[in-house]
Amino acid sequence: MNVDETDLPGLGRRKDFMTASGRRIGVVEYREGQSELIVSTWDDPDTCQASIPLTADEAATLGNLLGGQHLAMQLSEAHREIPGIVTRQFSIASGSPFENQPMGKACIRTRSGVSIVAIMREGEVVPSPGPDVVLHRGDLLVAVGTQEGLDTAADILRNG
Amino acid sequence: MDPLALTLIELGAVVFCLGLLARLAERIGMSPIPLYLVGGLFFGAGGFMEFKGIQEFAHISGEIGVILLLLMLGLEYTATELVTGLRRSWQAGVLDFILNFLPGAGLAIFLGWGLVGAMVMGGVTYISSSGIAAKVITDLGRVGNRETPTILSILVFEDLAMALYLPILTAILAGVSFLGGLQTVGISLAVVTVVLMVALRHGHRVSKAVHSENSEVFLLNLLGAALLVAGLASALQVSAAVGAFMLGIAISGVTAHNATRILEPLRDLFAAIFFVAFGLNTDPSSIPPVIGWALALALLTAVTKMLTGYWAAKRVGIAVPGRFRAGATLIARGEFSIVIAGLAVASGAVLPELAALATAYVLIMAILGPLAAKYIEPLVRVWRRPAKPQPAAVA
Numbered sequence: 001m002n003v004d005e006t007d008l009p010g011l012g013r014r015k016d017f018m019t020a021s022g023r024r025i026g027v028v029e030y031r032e033g034q035s036e037l038i039v040s041t042w043d044d045p046d047t048c049q050a051s052i053p054l055t056a057d058e059a060a061t062l063g064n065l066l067g068g069q070h071l072a073m074q075l076s077e078a079h080r081e082i083p084g085i086v087t088r089q090f091s092i093a094s095g096s097p098f099e100n101q102p103m104g105k106a107c108i109r110t111r112s113g114v115s116i117v118a119i120m121r122e123g124e125v126v127p128s129p130g131p132d133v134v135l136h137r138g139d140l141l142v143a144v145g146t147q148e149g150l151d152t153a154a155d156i157l158r159n160g
Numbered sequence: 161m162d163p164l165a166l167t168l169i170e171l172g173a174v175v176f177c178l179g180l181l182a183r184l185a186e187r188i189g190m191s192p193i194p195l196y197l198v199g200g201l202f203f204g205a206g207g208f209m210e211f212k213g214i215q216e217f218a219h220i221s222g223e224i225g226v227i228l229l230l231l232m233l234g235l236e237y238t239a240t241e242l243v244t245g246l247r248r249s250w251q252a253g254v255l256d257f258i259l260n261f262l263p264g265a266g267l268a269i270f271l272g273w274g275l276v277g278a279m280v281m282g283g284v285t286y287i288s289s290s291g292i293a294a295k296v297i298t299d300l301g302r303v304g305n306r307e308t309p310t311i312l313s314i315l316v317f318e319d320l321a322m323a324l325y326l327p328i329l330t331a332i333l334a335g336v337s338f339l340g341g342l343q344t345v346g347i348s349l350a351v352v353t354v355v356l357m358v359a360l361r362h363g364h365r366v367s368k369a370v371h372s373e374n375s376e377v378f379l380l381n382l383l384g385a386a387l388l389v390a391g392l393a394s395a396l397q398v399s400a401a402v403g404a405f406m407l408g409i410a411i412s413g414v415t416a417h418n419a420t421r422i423l424e425p426l427r428d429l430f431a432a433i434f435f436v437a438f439g440l441n442t443d444p445s446s447i448p449p450v451i452g453w454a455l456a457l458a459l460l461t462a463v464t465k466m467l468t469g470y471w472a473a474k475r476v477g478i479a480v481p482g483r484f485r486a487g488a489t490l491i492a493r494g495e496f497s498i499v500i501a502g503l504a505v506a507s508g509a510v511l512p513e514l515a516a517l518a519t520a521y522v523l524i525m526a527i528l529g530p531l532a533a534k535y536i537e538p539l540v541r542v543w544r545r546p547a548k549p550q551p552a553a554v555a
Contacts, residue, residue, distance in 0.1 A: 009315075010290075010312060011312070035305065045481035047302070048302065
């Protein structure tokens with residue numbers, strides 16, 4: 001993928017690329033540290049329909065959502081052969097009982113039969129996380145299991 | 161009344177009024193500069209009421225305001241950005257200079273103000289307001305637009321051009337001979353080159369020299385350094401403002417960022433007083449006779465800036481709406497036009513009509529610029545619609 005990087009003297013730097021649908025999408029990184037998500041309009045790729053300021057947390061979450069979707073799709077593809085097995089993603093919201101706790105404390109596999117196969121964090125993947133991996137707000141857990149097991153796991157992560 | 165008491169009351173009244181004007185400007189979403197100028201006209205010689213007690217203070221504060229304006233302009237850019245900007249956009253920069261310097265200079269000659277007047281008015285019409293342009297770009301959410309780097313590099317070029325133009329202007333206003341003028345130009349070229357080299361290689365050392373964790377120490381260091389450098393530059397006839405600008409460029413990285421934050425309130429205060437001081441020295445009754453010329457000049461230089469932006473954006477492959485946006489964003493003139501006119505007026509080498517024309521011109525352009533930048537987009541869309549039918553909505 002060809003990402004264009006352009007200096008914005010006095011402001012910061014713009015990184016963007018053209019999507020297959022003909023719209024430009026990217027990020028403006030300000031010198032002061034904020035970042036903005038930019039999306040061009042459909043009729044004029046030079047202009048921005050939206051520029052959405054994102055906090056560091058929000059940017060990391062968005063990165064995880066997009067990256068997680070991709071990973072989950074690959075996993076679903078892999079599990080298609082096995083009926084009854086589903087892949088789902090859970091995000092750790094603020095106020096989750098397991099925020100800043102090791103994942104083993106939730107005993108997800110014992111209680112629901114669901115396996116956490118990966119954690120998406122700040123745009124990076126932690127594959128096959130062990131029970132001592134500490135969960136943070138904004139983490140996206142990629143889980144594999146049965147439909148009922150996944151419902152139970154969601155409830156565990158939300159309410160303890 | 162005790163003269164001190166009178167001065168305090170007058171100063172308080174002026175600053176308080178500036179606060180009200182700034183709030184009004186914010187409410188209606190315009191640059192406060194034209195309102196400050198009007199405020200100055202109101203309280204100055206021949207205005208609604210004349211404030212004599214603050215003239216001296218306003219004069220010195222105005223000078224400090226100019227130094228802070230240029231220092232902060234230098235802080236905004238790193239030496240690397242200036243050099244790459246120069247390399248990328250010098251063609252557009254040269255076109256910008258030719259198209260926008262000549263109208264002002266031509267009018268000055270036509271009005272019989274001589275070469276000195278032409279030099280001053282050319283500068284007034286040449287330089288866009290980077291303050292207004294940057295605010296317009298941010299406010300209209302155009303930071304991510306493709307034409308924005310083009311606009312910014314033209315502004316960068318103009319600011320570097322100021323570093324050469326101001327010393328030349330200072331020398332001409334001081335009435336030095338041709339040879340003396342050449343010497344000044346030589347000195348300023350050498351200074352600019354040396355500062356850029358030092359800033360590129362050793363910027364962190366300059367930053368370290370003024371930096372401090374303690375904000376009080378930092379502020380005093382910065383301000384002291386800026387005034388010293390400005391004073392020395394002035395003694396060398398290179399123009400105080402350029403000295404401050406070069407110091408700003410030499411300071412880089414985190415130090416520059418912190419310096420911007422710490423100096424911003426000071427800059428706002430002193431720059432506001434500078435605009436008022438300029439207005440104070442202009443007799444409002446001298447404006448009506450030149451208003452026709454100011455309007456004509458405004459229209460002409462709006463078109464020339466539009467052409468500049470259009471051409472520069474076209475060169476880098478931007479579509480028609482973006483070209484118009486680039487041109488319209490450059491139209492605003494503001495703080496630096498007044499800095500140039502202020503230098504000329506302070507030297508006494510130009511006629512009072514020039515100050516009146518510059519005031520009227522900036523009043524028009526500072527208001528017209530942001531409006532043009534905002535409404536060019538819908539205008540272009542309406543104008544282009546017949547050529548491009550709306551595609552059917554996706555169900």
